[in-house]
Amino acid sequence: MLRFIIRRLLITIPMVLIIVTLTWGLIRLAPGNFYTGEKRIPPAIVKNIREKYGLDKPWYAQYGKMMWGIVRGDFGDSLTYPGQSVNQILWRSLPVSATLGILAYLLALAVGLTTGTLAALRQNSKLDYASMALAMLGISIPNFVLGPLLVLVFSLTFYWLPPARWNGFPSWNLIMPVLTLSALYMAYIARLTRSGMLEVLRADYVRTARAKGLSEKQVIFRHVMRGGLLPVISFSGPALAYLITGTVVVEQIFALPGLGNYFLNANFARDEPLIIGIVAFLAILILVFNLLVDIAYALIDPRIRY
Amino acid sequence: MKDERPDKRTDWEKGTEPALTPLGTPPEPPVRPREGDIIHTAPELAVGEADVRSAEMGALEPIKGTSLWKDAWRRLLKNRLAVFGMIVVAIIALASIIGPFIIKATTGFTYDTVPPEMELSKAMPPFRDVNGNFSALHPMGTDILGRDVLSRVLIGGRISLMVGIISTLVSLLIGITYGATSGYLGGRVDNVMMRIVDVLYSLPYMMIVIVLLAFFGGRSPLGQLFLLFIALGAVSWLTMARIVRGQVISLKNQEFVLAARATGVSTAKIIFRHLVPNTLGPVIVYATLTIPQVMLQEAFLSFLGLGVQAPLASWGSLASEGIQNIAIFPWQLIFPGVTMALTLFSLNFLGDGLRDALDPQMRKT
Numbered sequence: 001m002l003r004f005i006i007r008r009l010l011i012t013i014p015m016v017l018i019i020v021t022l023t024w025g026l027i028r029l030a031p032g033n034f035y036t037g038e039k040r041i042p043p044a045i046v047k048n049i050r051e052k053y054g055l056d057k058p059w060y061a062q063y064g065k066m067m068w069g070i071v072r073g074d075f076g077d078s079l080t081y082p083g084q085s086v087n088q089i090l091w092r093s094l095p096v097s098a099t100l101g102i103l104a105y106l107l108a109l110a111v112g113l114t115t116g117t118l119a120a121l122r123q124n125s126k127l128d129y130a131s132m133a134l135a136m137l138g139i140s141i142p143n144f145v146l147g148p149l150l151v152l153v154f155s156l157t158f159y160w161l162p163p164a165r166w167n168g169f170p171s172w173n174l175i176m177p178v179l180t181l182s183a184l185y186m187a188y189i190a191r192l193t194r195s196g197m198l199e200v201l202r203a204d205y206v207r208t209a210r211a212k213g214l215s216e217k218q219v220i221f222r223h224v225m226r227g228g229l230l231p232v233i234s235f236s237g238p239a240l241a242y243l244i245t246g247t248v249v250v251e252q253i254f255a256l257p258g259l260g261n262y263f264l265n266a267n268f269a270r271d272e273p274l275i276i277g278i279v280a281f282l283a284i285l286i287l288v289f290n291l292l293v294d295i296a297y298a299l300i301d302p303r304i305r306y
Numbered sequence: 307m308k309d310e311r312p313d314k315r316t317d318w319e320k321g322t323e324p325a326l327t328p329l330g331t332p333p334e335p336p337v338r339p340r341e342g343d344i345i346h347t348a349p350e351l352a353v354g355e356a357d358v359r360s361a362e363m364g365a366l367e368p369i370k371g372t373s374l375w376k377d378a379w380r381r382l383l384k385n386r387l388a389v390f391g392m393i394v395v396a397i398i399a400l401a402s403i404i405g406p407f408i409i410k411a412t413t414g415f416t417y418d419t420v421p422p423e424m425e426l427s428k429a430m431p432p433f434r435d436v437n438g439n440f441s442a443l444h445p446m447g448t449d450i451l452g453r454d455v456l457s458r459v460l461i462g463g464r465i466s467l468m469v470g471i472i473s474t475l476v477s478l479l480i481g482i483t484y485g486a487t488s489g490y491l492g493g494r495v496d497n498v499m500m501r502i503v504d505v506l507y508s509l510p511y512m513m514i515v516i517v518l519l520a521f522f523g524g525r526s527p528l529g530q531l532f533l534l535f536i537a538l539g540a541v542s543w544l545t546m547a548r549i550v551r552g553q554v555i556s557l558k559n560q561e562f563v564l565a566a567r568a569t570g571v572s573t574a575k576i577i578f579r580h581l582v583p584n585t586l587g588p589v590i591v592y593a594t595l596t597i598p599q600v601m602l603q604e605a606f607l608s609f610l611g612l613g614v615q616a617p618l619a620s621w622g623s624l625a626s627e628g629i630q631n632i633a634i635f636p637w638q639l640i641f642p643g644v645t646m647a648l649t650l651f652s653l654n655f656l657g658d659g660l661r662d663a664l665d666p667q668m669r670k671t
Contacts, residue, residue, distance in 0.1 A: 142606065
């Protein structure tokens, strides 16, 4: 197990380097630069800018400098937010995105697991059909439609909830963004739980558990739940990647100052260090999270050994 | 004459079970002696299985076989939700293709007609004219420039469906080639190729797509569309590659491949002429489920202003225009949004239905 973890952590490093190199290459291959805008800048100032940010050096020197920075955990200074380092921006915006993402995932787990389990236990009942139709709806409604509709109903019609902006952790402002973000995951988790549980309910080891006289409750919680949860856990790895892309939209709709918002603005402004900083940071986060998922997998399923 | 005798054959023998499932290698068909079979203790003396069967069949009337596809079609028609999905998708696709022409012929509006005498502050609600009286001129109202929302939604549907279908084709091309090659070659090559897929699975590739579109996009509307096809196709082939690989692995040791190899068919030809056509069932199912995913991603990029560009419109870009005036002109968001949700909903049901029809093993009943 320990060897497995160490090996996986070692693979993580080249992968982060690859994704950073890819992003950097894309940015560098594109014509133009962050200072080439509508405003015409005198050549002397252009020369100063290039010198200040090291753009006059050959590309391999710039690449090396960036990589060395990433290895040390220092992503450099932002180009569009003068005087702020990328690290400062990351630490300021991460809590917003993390709060949103974690709450949305917890909500999705709670609702998805409950409905999925109930639907599987009462297969082909009205409850089953209703919850699966609802889940399909959750998968099909884009979050940029769901979010504004919630705003339309709860803010602009009933005036119950504030329509946008960040207001700290426990606040009414969080309800709609979290709901918007988690709808898709609720639906996915409900579907995965249902199909996983149905498969396990027919498995031989569940029949054995019943045969040796366990109560129905014990069979469900000790045996069926364990097996039925596996697909949900393996979904949690990619889910984090999806959550991040989902947050970009949700942060746009609800005007939240999270990572996604900064990432999008950095792209429009061609703020190279900020883009690379966010990409590298999220890549590390996702890879570590995937490792945790694999470990959880081994802990829950006794058949898996590393 | 109809055959009334109970059909004792197993599903495998009938051919109603597809040879393969999207999950990979299927269980071997059970081999068990039939009534009257002689169990040979000396295999080299055994009569071929086919001889026994044809001898048995010869005495009876031949049973009319149904093909896998005919059978699947029958099962699909029994699934009410899938039929509903199929009809809705067909209607929306048809409306998107011919609808704009009809609107132009009857009312003279195209998706970018801006009426000259339009008061900018007054977008018209559905079924209303400028004075607030009933009028069937704009069934979905107009947007802030006075353009007809219905024809914009239909044109948006054209683009959205096109991006969905073409990007899925791109992903099919990459996924099938990659998966089939990996599965057929096997061994170390397979190992490396699949490890790469595992790695790609866990990357935040949408962020790279955002970077790609932000830095290379925006030259021309058509160039942008092309970039979208490629970018979205290039990030959605991973699952397809895994499915095709699993299929090919379970097929590649069968006799017809051996026969092809024995007659000197090249590796590439074996893969694409002999193996790939046999993986079609699961590929179709998964492709149907990929289309809504890709459409969703396109809409999401267009919503962020990175996808389809004006004057072209897609459901995503219409929704992003609509959200700016949601408090006063909510229909500008609701119509494209609901149309899109309905389309995705139907496509998902159709995909699920197809999976159940083509692969009864996957059916969770």
